[in-house]
Amino acid sequence: xAPTIDVAFVEEYNSDVHLKFQQLGSRLMNxxxxxxxxxxxxxxxxxxxxxxxxxxxxxxxxFQDPEHTRVKADMNDWYVPTLVxxxxxxxxxxxxxxxxxxxxxxxxxxxxxxxxxxVMYSGANAEIHGDAxxxxxxxAAMGVVTxxxxxxxxxDGNRFCALHPYQWAQFLKxxxxxxxxxxxxxxxxxxxxxxxxxxxxxxxxxLPNAFLGxxxxxxxxxxxxxxxxxxxxxxxxxxxxxxxxxxISTDWDWENTYSAxxxxxxxxxxxxxxxxxxxxxxxxxxxxxxx
Numbered sequence: 001x002a003p004t005i006d007v008a009f010v011e012e013y014n015s016d017v018h019l020k021f022q023q024l025g026s027r028l029m030n031x032x033x034x035x036x037x038x039x040x041x042x043x044x045x046x047x048x049x050x051x052x053x054x055x056x057x058x059x060x061x062x063f064q065d066p067e068h069t070r071v072k073a074d075m076n077d078w079y080v081p082t083l084v085x086x087x088x089x090x091x092x093x094x095x096x097x098x099x100x101x102x103x104x105x106x107x108x109x110x111x112x113x114x115x116x117x118x119v120m121y122s123g124a125n126a127e128i129h130g131d132a133x134x135x136x137x138x139x140a141a142m143g144v145v146t147x148x149x150x151x152x153x154x155x156d157g158n159r160f161c162a163l164h165p166y167q168w169a170q171f172l173k174x175x176x177x178x179x180x181x182x183x184x185x186x187x188x189x190x191x192x193x194x195x196x197x198x199x200x201x202x203x204x205x206x207l208p209n210a211f212l213g214x215x216x217x218x219x220x221x222x223x224x225x226x227x228x229x230x231x232x233x234x235x236x237x238x239x240x241x242x243x244x245x246x247x248i249s250t251d252w253d254w255e256n257t258y259s260a261x262x263x264x265x266x267x268x269x270x271x272x273x274x275x276x277x278x279x280x281x282x283x284x285x286x287x288x289x290x291x
Contacts, residue, residue, distance in 0.1 A: 025105065026112040027207060031160050031235075032242035032271070042243040043070045044274050073119075073270035075245045078111050080104040080265045083258060097263070101250050104265035108248045113209045116271050117162075120233050120240060121211065121220035121281065123273030129282045132229045136167040136284035138174045144234045144282050145200045151277040158237035159202040164230035166286035168195070168206035177204075202234070212286065221281070230286035236278040243270045 033044070048067030055061055082100050089096060129147060130140035141161075148159055163171060172178045177199055196205040210232050213225030225231060245268030255262045273279050 025109040026116075027205070028113045028116045028162070029242065031203075031237055032116060032240040033238055033274075034242040034244065037075060037243035037245050037270070039075070039245075041072055041074045042241070042270060043072050044241040044272065045070050046274055071241065071272045071274055073241060073243055073272040075243065075268050075270045076115070077245075077266065077268045078108060080107045082263045083255065084261045084263065086259055086261060089261075097252070097261070100263045101265070104250055104263065105248055108265055108267050110209065112267070112269065113207070115269060116240065116242065117207075117209055117211075117233060118220045119271040119273055120235055120279050121231070122222075123276055124221060124233065124279045124281050125276045127280065128231075129234075129280055130284050132226060132283050133285055135170040135173075136163065136230070136232075136282070136286065137170065138176060140282055140284060141171065141174070141177065141200070141204075144280065145202060147280055148202070148234070148236070148278070153236050153278045154238075155201045157198075157201070157203075159234070160237070161202050161204050161232060161234040161282065162207035162210055163204065163232040163282075164210040164212050164286055165206045165208055166212070166288070167210070167230045167232050167282075167284050168204075170284065170286065171204065207232075225283065228285060228287040229283055232282045232284075234280050234282055239274045239276075239278040241272045241274055245269065 035042075046067075046069045048069070050064055050066055053062060080103075082104070084096055084100065125147075127147075129143040130136060144161055148155070153159065177197065196203055198204075210230065211219055211225070213219070213227055213229040213231070215227035216224070218224050219231060246266065248265060248267045250263065250265040253262050253264075
């Protein structure tokens with residue numbers, strides 16, 4: 001037998017390309033006060049609270065002066081550019097162009113969530129709920145719900161809490177949260193899709209973008225959580241302003257100097273927290289499994 005016959009062996013590549021694991025699209029985008037912006041920056045106006053009062057008969061009212069404030073967010077542009085050699089397309093059995101687009105959209109979706117998270121972390125209430133020395137459990141979760149209630153944050157179905165996946169795994173050990181006797185099918189808003197549960201008027205979900213400390217990296221609020229301390233974030237939809245100059249879009253163009261197709265995906269957005277009492281961090285000791 002010829003000892004070098006393996007040189008003539010045929011090789012085959014499957015045409016069903018695997019897109020490397022990554023979060024596809026933004027999870028937080030639709031949980032914010034989102035609006036279109038036709039400017040380089042946007043202001044959200046804030047109207048102060050008023051109090052009810054009594055009036056003495058035949059006497060004038062004691063008129064109040066409500067406070068007007070505002071917060072600003074600048075629009076920032078983000079791009080994902082790639083090139084595809086035209087002649088390389090003749091040598092492939094996969095849909096290379098479509099794969100580029102999918103990866104672009106995934107990258108910009110993750111960036112959207114990161115922008116929103118950074119704004120929420122830096123604009124959160126100074127009080128951090130939970131215990132950095134223990135797992136995320138019933139007491140930490142009730143601390144978030146109680147803080148919402150004490151701060152008179154509307155219990156209108158627009159309360160959210162995103163947990164690091166390690167925190168989420170710990171929370172699932174709490175019977176009041178995990179047991180179907182407490183949280184039934186009607187409280188699973190993304191049946192068959194994204195993991196999330198509506199419990200105590202708050203929608204809880206795992207989010208890989210949530211902060212996990214390494215003892216060195218500084219969080220967006222300027223603090224440095226110890227190693228294996230996870231920081232989830234809780235908020236109300238109405239206090240996270242999310243302005244969008246341009247939604248995610250993808251353009252293909254011919255680059256003659258490269259004899260290639262250029263693919264550029266882009267978006268422009270900005271965000272700000274309108275009232276910090278309705279945005280809070282929740283921490284817990286959340287080591288990797290096996291640690």
